[in-house]
Amino acid sequence: MTSGDAMATVAAMQPGWNLGNTLDAIPDETAWGNPLVTQALLRKVKSEGYNSIRIPITWSNHHGPAPAYTIDQVWLSRVRQVVDWALAEGLYVLVNLHHDSWQWINGYPGDRTTVMNRYTALWTQIATTFRNHSSKLTFESINEPQFTGTSGDAQSDEVLRDLNVAFVRLVRQSGGNNASRLLVLPTLYTNSNQAQLDALSTTINQLGDRNIAATVHFYGWWPFSVNIAGGTRYDSNVEQDMVDGFDRVANTFVARGIPVIVGEWALLSYDYTRPGIIERGEVLKYVEAVGYQARIRKLTTMLWDAGSFLNRNDLQWRDPGLFALMKASWTTRSATASSDQIYVPRSGTVTSRSLTLNLNGASFRSLRQGSTVLTNGTDYTVSGNTLTLTSAALTRLVGNRAPGVNANLEATFSQGVPWPISVISYDPPTQSAASGTTSSFTIPTQFRGDQLATMEAKYADGSPAGPANWTSYKEFWSNFQPDYTANTIIMKPEFFAEVNDGAVTLTFHFWSGTKITYRVTKSGTSVTGSPA
Template sequence: MTMTGAHRAGRTHRLWMALGLALITAAGLAVAPATADPAPSADPAASAVPGTAQGVVAAMQPSWNLGNSLDAIPNETAWGNPPATKALFDAVRAKGFRSVRIPVTWSNAQSATAPYTIDPAYLGRVKEVVDAALSAGHYVLLNVHHDSWQWISKMADDHDAVRARFDATWRQIATAFRDSPRRLLFESVNEPFFDNATDAQKTQYMDELNTSFHTLVRASGGGNATRVLVLPTLGTTPAQNLMEDLVSTITELHDPNLAATVHYYGFWPFSVNIAGFTRFEETSRKDLVDAFTRMRDIFVAKGIPVYLGEYGLLSYPDYTKPAAPVERGEMWKYFELLGHQARISGVTTALWDAGSFINRNTLQWREQGLVDLIRASWRTRSGTASSDQVFVPKSAPITDHTLTLERNGTTFRGLWHGDTKLTAGRDYTVSGDALTLTKTALTRLVGDRAYGVNASLQARFSAGAPWPIDVITHDLPVQSDATGTTEAFAIPTQFRGDVLATMQARYADGSNAGTATWTPYQEFHQTFYPRYADGTLVLTPAFLNALTDGAPVTLTFDFWSGAAVTYRVTRTGTTVTGTVS
């Protein structure tokens, strides 16, 4: 992925947007052991390293990314994370991860002209971090990261200079790490792309870089003669034609110590919450299953191991932002299915973490339940349900509420409220896949019916992680008139316990308004977001400046309870007025 603060969007976001739009327009191996315990061994560094690339990549499962650290620009701490330490790698290892991908932006400390020397102090710091991860028992993957868009992308316009710098970069890296153990792997380049190039040129340049990387590393001798090298597709995208191109390159190299890498961030509209894809529904599920099926059929079935170098969601909740773009339960379903598909496809997965999973200052995991679900997916499946929310209206009588269980091959074991198991028949009933919470139980759980989450339950299954269910008291949100500017405008909103799902924007003639003119549903966070604590709903400058001057726009705010509230905004120059409609 590319840069921003706590998780990265940038160019990757645009690539996935283009892919997502194309999909919307068009539509509408050696398998890792399923029962293996991911707990680290007492002396992991002493474990024998497999002799084959397939064995090495399988031994790396599961993997974790040190994102937004050595890849941050212009230095390691610039994007909000503290310097990486062995204690961090120990904490990651203790959670069951067996390998670490260390992205590095070498241009942070490299001459932009020949001989393209990397500052020895910077190279020394990279080596220090790699050695810390190795000493914690991890396999380590080291790469060339944001250099991909900073200067490698200019290959069509300045081919010889880019090649000279790329080659010089890898000569220096290979020399510095030639005597490192086999548990260190190299990846040629992260998410490569080429500006102003034809499709044929892109294919040629990708093959050229991967081939040159291979030649240079092998020629450097030492451990590099047989070190496992990881080659990406164009953009690190799991498209069939791009993966087939990489198969051709790997076949031509005649080297058994090679692996392929791609990235996966989900079906783009779901991944960023746009176009009404608020749920992990069939289109999003199919996109995921198809991607892993391609990885298996194109690479794994041919004996080429696959390292999924990054996975997650493009809008994974950023701890620095006030609200999550993708609803918790829908996100959990995505991660659960991804882990399952990777496991049955024999793909090693590297979780992208820029600080949103583990707090690198405290070394505490931010959302324990999600991490537990991801961990469970390495071995088995987890049961889920149609929702993790039960909304109880404050202004209406309490009634039974039914959710649909998605057992995923497990057996439902019951509902718990903290340490207390709820009573079947009295508190809930199960009929087929229908789990019904009774009005008796809901009345007790909501108590005095204060707005918001009144109780948190767990649905437990015979395997995997528990499924969370929040019982929430709510009423229809209430908004008020407001004035502001295109740089600062927020709608006063009494959320009254409800949770925002998405926003639609239309002009009076029914046409779409906002930055996304191909859909009325605008992108969460990029165009709007709630501030629940402040009682406001923010419209961003990007959205407001995209509106036609003087043309009223009707906004429809859809909430997870099923409620919808409409509001009208008009931009006149830089002034914005909002009225309750």
Template sequence: MADMRDKLRKIRWRVGLLATGMASLLAGMGVVAVTDAQAAAGCRVVYSVPSQWQGGFSGSVSITNLGDPITNGWRLTWAFPSGQTVTQAWSATVTASGSQVTATNVGYNASIPTNGSVSFGFNGSWTGTNTNPSSFALNGVTCTGDTTTTTSTTTTTTTTTTTNPPAGDAMARVAEMQPGWNLGNSLDATGADETSWGNPRITEALLDNVRAQGFKSIRIPVTWSAHQGGAPSYTIEATYLARVKEVVNWALADGFYVMINIHHDSWQWINAMPTDRTNVLARYNAAWTQIATAFRDASPKLMLESVNEPQFANSSGDAQNAQLLNELNTSFHRIVRGSGGNNATRLLVLPTLHTSSEQARVDELVATFNTLNDPNLIATFHFYGYWPFSVNVAGGTKFDAAVQKDLTDSFDRVANAFVARGIPVILGEYGLLGFDRHTGTIQQGEKLKFFEFLGHYARTKKITTMLWDNGQHFGRTSYQWSDPELIAQIKSSWTTRSGTASSDQVFSAKSSAITAKTLTLNLNGTSFVGLRQGSTDLVRGTDYTVSGDQLTITASAITRLSGSRAYGTNATLSARFSAGVPWRINLVTYDKPVLQNATGTTSAFAIPTQFRGDQLATMEAKYADGSNAGPHNWTSYKEFDVAFAPDYAASTTTLKPEFFAEVTDGSRVTLTFHYWSGATVTYYVTKSGTSVTGTLS
């Protein structure tokens, strides 16, 4: 994915991206029979907890109608005895009032014939204990396991087994895959070896450690092109296929649900299909014939994905793109299903064009699903955020309403098209495009708000998520997270919401007297608990006040906590909420940054910068006539870490060769540097051939 990010960056303004695998079930089965059934109706409910983790669990409910046929919809009610709550549900609409829970049918399962059954599942949260409900009522009639009016003693039978979700219940199985992780830039590397993109060889220990992080599914992208022979057989190297099987078997042994695919082949040779259809289709079919044969007897926890981020070069337009992708997806489906074994019912994953969530792309995939009419299919898309925010360009520095709407619109489109019809969806990859350089491209607090909201909204839409990780997140040999604060927020979002705030930084100018500072709290359904420094609670009313969603830190508290007021972060506070992870607040002392004159070349130009405790947010570039200078000349705000980059350790601000490559020779460019404190500094650069001069005036 790494090199493709740059190629696709422009078209991904509205493109969504996601990934996930599957995990084993430990089913704690509770069969409940209660009292007071009516003679004209009857029902039996099997309630189970297939999996449970700290603070969360997955529930499965099966209803058998023992009475007259139900034709106009059903309603199942129960009470949670231990205060559990439902956070996500599939194949039913679940609402709650206190401990009382009501589940109603969705459109496709409104009828239950006599002795017929329906099932649904959910994810929930718990504290203390997770006791099974003891009584259920279907359409107001208590379920006793028979159709008589006699009173029976309530019994609960509990057994423990290890099993897969019921065959055919794709929604439940995909829900069990949450959360998922991508083993990126390894087997999908386009060189001759899995280490060719800089990651070490995959080890069993790596997968063990990923599993220990709480991930239940793993997507293992595989690029086959360098290991596939020529026409007509297009034979895959036996040693490479054996290596893929080895890694897959390690993952299955760890209890993961696993997804493999055809990955960067999508842009290496599959994209030539508009002008070379016969050869591309022959190679694609040969690849899937061999892969399907190799894995036909693998565990049902293995899923196959037809192609990663499908795209076509030199096509005639959307209609041809849709026709070609439908041909690939349909051919893949025919080959895998026809290979027999577990492939006859294996979960298969089909993407939209570019794995986009645009409505037209979604509609095209819906048409393919309608034609195939297979209950064991999964739709997938990818999501890397609203492009200006995702790479920090065009002033997209904050997680604002535009960023949030882009996410909700994307998730709504796929959920309405698929999940609402009982078709599961996997977000096969997600992240931010700026992460391909480093995770500092997007400011930390704004980044955390993005991931907190993404996890929450995916849960509400019953979308299983798979984090894209090409080595920049989880260390492949250290088994440590490069950004612990980020992964803590991501993990929390799997089960609950976290409170955040308008900023994670409070700036006080050293050159001025300290004043009280106010932040707006984003409670996200939680309640504010308190403010703390380390293990010490600050005093409400003295150190801070809260009025509605306004948190004000008093001048006296900032003065005390800032000490000698050295430039930079003087103290770190944590705002704590009733759920989720705390929100870090840095108390920062700063003064307006100071830049100096400089000379250099278009390939090496750095402005000496005294940041004085501040941090750079973005940079504008304009010519003297007010027109925009540099790359992306439709905006004055340039791309962070591509056109410019701060180096706080070296006390410099670098202007990159990519910036000067699109600056008119001989022109004077006015730069405006915007800092997170709100300060701005104006600077001027003039390019003359390969020489660059920078001045303050």
């Protein structure tokens, strides 16, 4: 039995940040688009309020052959340098075997001796290298474990138990501070299904080691996380999925004194290079809820950041407002609203518009445009949780009604960060005829101030067309992509690859509420289209 208070250690690690797509990149540190890690980056992470950093590491390309599997000394020195820099900044540090999980560890069921020898050799070398490092350094056995050649998850759980137990035993036996270092064990796939939680719970019980933490990952309700099947909003489905998953891990582990690290969390399709897949206000609501729901269950969260949140080139947040909300969520709740957008038609009389406030325990204070405080009663009214902007105020805010955002407002509250509201003028988008091929087809689209939310695709009989044929709502960006600069919607080859020859009706849903239909006809590799 090792000494140490695992619950206290994991609590002290909150909040955490992932150095994603860096030392885990294949084949080397900069291969996936991030610059070399600097101590300045780690200092920035610490200065922003983070207390821990997860450093995912892929070892596959950085060691020699059997039987020694000797880790390349230049690579090991680089890993040690980054670890030491992070520790010098006062951060807790977590290192692991990362993409090794699907590169070779997944073959364990069919070749137990070879895989176990390699796994043991790597962890023995890592444990020896860091044996005398600060107890603020922690080890995670495997990232997102998965296996080929098992009869199913139950057998995979057993296979994972072998690897987790071997990891704990060899680290403990390596001595020094490893005798009591916090060790982090994942569930199968790092998911929070009860069967996988129970399997890991059994393993931890059998180990009888008090300095163990459990880890799962959380990327939200899948349709929302990638924008498929109409999952455009942070709704009750998204919230319930989060609450249920966090409840399961809290009840299985935290309630019994076993700490939990949510070792990665974000949204699968949140990527600064692919804007608009998930609407910003909906992202804000999700981030606020993750912070709160994890905090009340004493779960430590580690943001997965592969470069989409913190720009590693200039060390600035790509979306400072999003980070401000995230940071606030570590200690308090922020109010949100049904939307961060108010769409006003470019023609006709401007009418009043209402948003529903999700107060989250706060009370409404003011509505501002920059430094100007709007006037309650004449510019807006608040009744219960309904905020209404008057027609007079909106008429002033839209000005000459140029397409797009005409004004940016902030609703302020008694706690947390303000809620942003964009006032947008738009005309219903229009589309025109086009021809092309299955590998190159774009729909000319005049967006006219509006933004695309999602797209449906159906055959003449009403059945869903294209990939994921269980839903008519296709996956944003994977199947279709708006290009607001070029005034087109790009239809992807991946969409046409799973479309039958003949006519397909596309329905484009915009954030204003506008829907427009367009008919494409596919014949072999040729595609034509026109407004329906």
